[in-house]
Amino acid sequence: MGCNCGKSKKSEGKIIITDPATRMLMCKVCPQSNKTAIVGLVCGKLAQPTENTCGCILKLKTQLRNQRCPQGKW
Numbered sequence: 001m002g003c004n005c006g007k008s009k010k011s012e013g014k015i016i017i018t019d020p021a022t023r024m025l026m027c028k029v030c031p032q033s034n035k036t037a038i039v040g041l042v043c044g045k046l047a048q049p050t051e052n053t054c055g056c057i058l059k060l061k062t063q064l065r066n067q068r069c070p071q072g073k074w
């Protein structure tokens with residue numbers, strides 16, 4: 001299973017927020033994020049994307065400029 005962020009209707013359009021620190025802050029307060037001991041903050045469950053989550057390691061994903069939140073938050 002791969003990341004579904006590019007397929008989400010909510011994440012269509014231009015990427016506006018690209019700053020990793022701002023993205024991380026948004027993920028930290030997001031109800032979908034989960035803190036794990038090994039890889040840190042994850043969007044939903046690691047490597048198990050759903051309609052609203054991508055299963056990505058957020059420490060990495062937030063630094064990749066062309067990536068986006070599956071809910072269109074960034």
Ligand code: SF4
Nearest residue numbers: 027030032033043069
């Ligand atoms: S990527 Fe989006 S949905 Fe996932 S934890 Fe961050 S803000 Fe929430």
